[in-house]
Amino acid sequence: MPDSSSPRIFLSYSRKDGGAFAARLRQDLVAQGFSLWQDLVTLRGGRDWWSQIEDALKSKTVEHFVLVVTPAALESSVVRREIRLARQEGKEVSPVRGPGLEDLNTLPRWLGHLYDLNIPEQKTRFVRVLEGPSQQKRVPAMAPEPPPDYVQRPREFEALKQQLLDSKGDAVAITAALKGAGGYGKTTLAKALSHDPDIQDAYFDGILWVELGGKPENLLAIISDLIEVLTGERPGLQTLNAASTKLGQALGDRRILMIVDDAWREQDLRPFLQGGPNTTRLVTTRIDRVLPGNAIRQPVDAMREKEALTLLASSLPETEVEAARYALNCLSTRLGEWALLLKIVNGFLRNRVGRNEPLNRAVQAANKRLDDKGLLAFDPRSELDRRNAVARTIGISLDLLTQEQRDHFSELSIFPEDADIPIGIIARLWQKTGGLDEFETEELLIELFGLSLLLNLDLALRTLRLHDVVRHFLRAQANQEGLAVQHRRLLSALSDIGKSESEDPADRRYYYQYLPNHLAEAGNREALDALLLDPTWMRDKLLATSNPQYLISDFRQYAHDRAQELTGRTLDLIANILAQDPTQLPVQFLGRLAPDDDSALAPMLADCEPLIKRPALVLRRPTLTPPGAELRRFEGHTNSVDLVVRIDEHRVLSGSGDNTLRLWDLNTGAELRRFEGHTGWVRIIVQIDEHRVLSGSADNTLRLWDLDSGTELRLFEGHTDDVTALLRIDEHRALSGSADKTLRLWDLDSGTELRRLEGHTSFVTALLRIDEHRVLSGSGDDLLRPGSRDCTLRLWDLDSGTELRRLEGYVGWVTALLRIDEHRMLSVSQDNTLRLWDLNTGAELRRFEGHMGWVRTIVQIDEHRVLSSGSEDKTLRLWDLDTGVELTRFHGDAEFLAVEVLDPQHLLAFDRGGRLHVFNIRG
Incomplete structure (x- = not known):
């Protein structure tokens, strides 16, 4: 028998045509022992009727929302408002067929499953649902309210709304964008759209709101927060690709509107575009190229005269x-x-x-x-003109302030972009810099908000926000040293946070989330270093932010020595554990790190001991998986990766058996751009200049790509088999080698074939430029093609196409060539060896042996060391060029197919599983 001690069911209906049916339903449910809240019976006089409904739907005792569906109920704005609130509060929504419903096919999708109580089986199921607890998760409603002075802009608003709804008013799964310069009202329009009743009904599974900004440092934390909103569980994810995949899974088939506000970079937007086939994305941006090609664009420019x-x-x-x-x-x-x-x-x-x-x-x-x-x-099309207009317009409001008030306003420039800044933090700063008390701080903030110099001021939540255009203006007025001084003043004002249990939680959260940023901006590297190795700080930050990614982000931005790198890598390993239980931090450090790893770790590990709650099982020596030499792993390719090319200090480009090239951000692990067009395995890539790369594929073609946009600039056709090798001759010419046994010289500007070099009896596997007139090629041995054995190196004259010299001795493919200096060259082969050659005489100078499988590639670390990657033996090996001795060996869980050096201490390796690893050569 159901518990009738307090109302568990909210009954909603329209009095116009559902009152009698609702009364009978109420009597029937009460007779079965259910307790209902019903407005006609329960509403008390003297109080606003909607606030009473709100109280009921927000009550923890009410678990079910029963809607009597009639034509008038479907038209009632009150009923629709009730059902939206019920979903947001996690109530189980059970629509019941009422009188007057004829064509059920015309019912909106947001209504969900409709119970017909005249059918016994459906009535039985309806009662069983009411007997149990609500199975409905809260529907997220994250979008902020439009500002009080919001002005309707029907041209842009209605045009976009029509794109987001179909003819029945249901959701449409698309990507759309509001595009225009900063300050033109894109965000305000997005807020208004998200609060439109028709939009809220159509996207009945929720509205998500994401703020990115110019360079979001905590992208992984932002995605983790969204996943928690959708699933109720805190994920412990290590990479953006993993987080993006998890977010797509969390979105599932739900009808959700995800608004991504202020996107500046394609790589920041990309993680929010995967998965969720029924999710609609609405992006606001100033920059068109960050948007997917198929995105519907709604320009937001100057307002109309009346608006x-x-x-x-x-x-x-x-x-x-x-x-x-x-x-x-x-x-x-x-x-x-x-x-x-x-x-x-x-x-x-x-x-x-x-x-x-x-x-x-x-x-x-x-x-x-x-x-x-x-x-x-x-x-308005000129960024410089717009900046000057902002500065001069803000100036007229600043004239209304005293010099002291202007100085305090300028101090707001040090706060992070797109952050809700607690008033308590501002009060501490202004107390320090001007002696203002909390009341005087609020008065000045109200004055600034009245002059529209603040984007938002919420005295109930006690937060404020700056428009990013105004923030950029303030920062432009202050020189770098002036900003550093202001950061130091803020640090001094916040020095006592974390020492009292009575502190405002918002102040505490801000302090722990942004303190490393303020230390870095203040130039206080010593204090920042101490913070990064302080386990008490780390524990408290975990507790204050409830998200380990904010802590991990500190290390990704600021770690600069071995102890900090090891600590950050350990946090990467244990993110999932910390997401569930932050108190595991000291135990995990002691189980994975040792004082011998780096001398600076000894005091940190000693400080971990007092943080462990007793009684506890404490490891006396590290026995859990250590951080190891691998720094980062990037995932996204769906087939093995055979090559990786470093573009600059922040980006690398990979080619894969999934027929794509992908550009990666080394600092964040984000996939920046995807190059699609090849219909076969991408075998080889070469960079032509800072804006162009050339790729060769198993589809027998070469393709020239624009790095900045990802567009294909030119297609080169002529080879009759796989393109297996590429070489840049200069910015206008490139040489290709193929399984069709030829080398071909191409004009990059016109796409024409300039010369063909023939002589190899098997496929060409490697190319090396000796000088502007000579190139060296290596060949293979195709066991599937009788008579195709070659396994030679050949020196060619590019101007005439003639063969100048042949180097022989291999019993397997020549897989890669590397120029060491003016006189020496290194080759690697399928016969498991590396060989050093004299370019002038053709003599073999030294042989490097040890690999237990094919040697795929070779890279030079410095003048004395080279690194080779093996295939079947799943190792990377570091060799001494002068002696041939193996110096270091790196093991993986898959075959390494491509390697690139970042700097003398770090290297990249792609494996057959399509994963990118970052290794510390020291580690």
């Missing part, structure tokens, strides 16, 4: 606005009908009118100040 006037006149006396309409229109035009500038000048006008100045005179004063600041007509 701009409405925003400029917001909260001003209506009678005076009408009298000053012409002057306001002229002022609006002068401001380029740009939302940000209109808001700032509106703040100036409200301030003057609030001091009893007539509006016409306030407009004249605004124009005079803009004249004095030098704001003339500006080109």
